Amino acid sequence: MGSTDVDIVVAGAGAAGLAAAISGADAGASVLLLEAQDTFRSGSNTAMSTSMIPAGGSRWQRKAGIEDSPDLLYGDIMAKTKGKADPVVARALADVSPRLVEWLADECGVPLELVTDFRYPGNSRQRHHCVPDRSGRTLLRHLLEAASSRSEITLVVPSRLTDVEEADGGLRATAARPDGSEDVILARSVILATNGFGANGEMVRRHIPEIANGLYHGGDGSRGDALLIGGRLGGDTSSLGAYQGHGSVASPHGVLLTWTTMMNGGLLVDSSGARFQNETIGYSESAVNVLAQPGGIAWAIFDRHVHKKAEPFADYQDLLGMDAVKWADDVNALAKIIGCDLEDLERTLDSARRAALGDEADHLGRTDWAHSIESPFAAVKVTGALFHTQGGLKVDKTGAVLRSGSPIPGLFAAGGAAVGISGDSSYGYVSGNGLLSALGLGFLAGSAAASRVGH
Ligand SMILES: Cc1cc2nc3c(=O)[nH]c(=O)nc-3n(C[C@H](O)[C@H](O)[C@H](O)COP(=O)(O)OP(=O)(O)OC[C@H]3O[C@@H](n4cnc5c(N)ncnc54)[C@H](O)[C@@H]3O)c2cc1C
CATH class of the missing domain: 3.90.700.10 (Succinate dehydrogenase/fumarate reductase flavoprotein, catalytic domain)
Incomplete structure (x- = not known):
């Protein structure tokens, strides 16, 4: 590919990366979507999930007579985390949640339905939306179909983002192919959607020793690349003990x-x-x-x-x-x-x-x-x-990565790459926090990145 100019480079084709790519493309930006693993269609965290996406006040809930709202969802997240969830990100995700599930159904063709046969712990309402077979592989397949129907999005597999540097007019992204060759891409924005560090035993032992001896049941691609890349740029991190x-x-x-x-x-x-x-x-x-x-x-x-x-x-x-x-x-x-x-x-x-x-x-x-x-x-x-780690790069309400509290121009993070909404340990995780952080921050970051190029 040599040196290529695109509006947005997205690293990682899970829920976060695909939502970011699609929302960026729909706002008019050109998107290069890099995915490191050949096996991602079945081996990413999104593929392994049960596709449960919480929303507070969706049209499916209204139809089922369930009264819910972003405020109630936010309140449940804060109660489960004993007030330790990142309040900015939790607020942004709770607020966007009803719009997000409707966007997934209407613009991305994801056949969502409301789960009414049980309620997950920590949720005061029935608010999980999922695909009919409750399989993340199916959710991912629909998102991939939505991405491939957009000419603005180019997906490259396998290609692993290895570095991002600040450059005149944007960010210089370096990506490696399995044969050792490298692509250097100049982009206005880079969205890190590479999930957390669950597959990186050394990082798990350092940040979350209590679960280091447990079975790891998450995506092989979750090697902590966002933390390493964002860390080199001085990005702030938060809640690294959350999972x-x-x-x-x-x-x-x-x-x-x-x-x-x-x-x-x-x-x-x-x-x-x-x-x-x-x-x-x-x-x-x-x-x-x-x-x-x-x-x-x-x-x-x-x-x-x-x-x-x-x-x-x-x-x-x-x-x-x-x-x-x-x-x-x-x-x-x-x-x-x-x-x-x-x-x-x-x-x-x-x-x-x-x-x-x-x-x-x-x-x-x-x-x-x-x-x-x-x-x-x-x-x-x-x-x-x-299953996955929930701490990561600290972001603002648009997914922009913060450095000493201010956005690093053009750098975004979403999903497991970014700080989640689960506090700082395991007890704060409410079912759906993972996909809500991935899809919600991806959706917000994609449109924020597109707006940087005037789209
Ligand atoms: C069994 C199971 C069930 C779950 N069920 C649910 C659920 O029902 N609801 C819920 O909310 N959450 C659930 N989760 C959590 C949820 O799966 C994750 O929170 C979510 O999928 C994370 O999405 P993501 O896009 O950040 O990461 P992923 O889906 O893992 O995508 C990241 C992608 O980035 C790629 N990648 C990594 N590094 C690079 C790089 N340097 N360059 C390019 N690509 C890279 C990876 O290969 C991967 O494909 C579940 C998890 C598991 C394991």
Whole structure:
């Protein structure tokens, strides 16, 4: 390609990069979209996700009679993070959320629907929008189709952004091909959408030691490139200890067991058959709790009713295909699957049943049971995992990267590359924070970058 002039270089073709590229292109800018991994269509975080995108006050919610608003969404984000979410970014994302999901459906052709069969922890309203098969691969495919239908966008795969320098009239981006050749591109703006540093073991150990021994269940491409590139330009960073963990990844299959199993009455027990946490506290902060159990594993237990609730998830179908969901006709058979003492397990199930029916207070403080599970029981062996990191480059409400508090001209970050809205640890992650940060900041950064070239 040699030396090329484009309006915007976007690095990373996940949710953040594609939203940025499409919104930049629709505002009239030319966009060069670089993607480092050949495998990104199935291997990026976006592809691995369940496509849940929260919005406060969308037309789908109105149609379903659900009263919601950006203020309520913002309030939930702040409550879950105990006030530690970046208030500027959280406000911008909550405000843009209803417009974002409508833009995804109307301008990008993403077939969104509202999830009304359960509510994720930390959300006071049913507000998750997803594609029908609840698969990130499907979401990504629709975004890629939308990008490829825009002549302003050129996608180059594989090409890895390795550096950005300030140059006269813009930014000089350097990208490497697998054969070692390099492209140097002069652009008015560069949008870093390379996700976080979950796949970079050294960075995880440095910034988030508590999850360093957990399974990493995220995209291979998340090597922390944005932090390195932005850091060289003096970009501010924030909340590097924040992450999305998950307390129910099937082991050894490495496939997500949806938390809807817990929210609908499922239990988590250790290898002795004892419960160890309130299962509705949130899947992210549950990761370290599961890892703290003997062998770093636990068993998710549920029943046919819960199984029906999980069936719409593509990941759950994968688990069924792998025979990861073990069925037991009674407690005796369940104890054999888990390898624990029958009486201990009976005690656990009896006490959970009494709490679920309101006959006694739960000793772990669970109050939201939805349903008391009954035989036959299903059991899935699970472990705790790191899905993605939520800290990153500090940005303003348009995604502009800040240096000592002021924007670096032309440099933007979105998604896992930027600071998220999950506070500074695992407990602040509310389901959907990842894709909302990716799609929302991408959408905002793309149009802000286009406006720098007068479009
Ligand atoms: C199992 C699972 C389920 C999840 N479910 C949900 C959910 O339902 N809702 C939700 O909100 N969040 C969910 N998440 C989190 C969500 O997937 C991420 O927060 C989101 O996808 C991040 O988007 P992104 O565009 O920043 O990163 P990605 O989708 O990972 O895209 C980044 C891309 O950048 C590429 N790249 C990296 N470095 C470079 C470089 N230097 N140059 C060029 N390209 C580069 C990578 O190869 C990758 O393709 C889930 C995560 C997992 C693992």
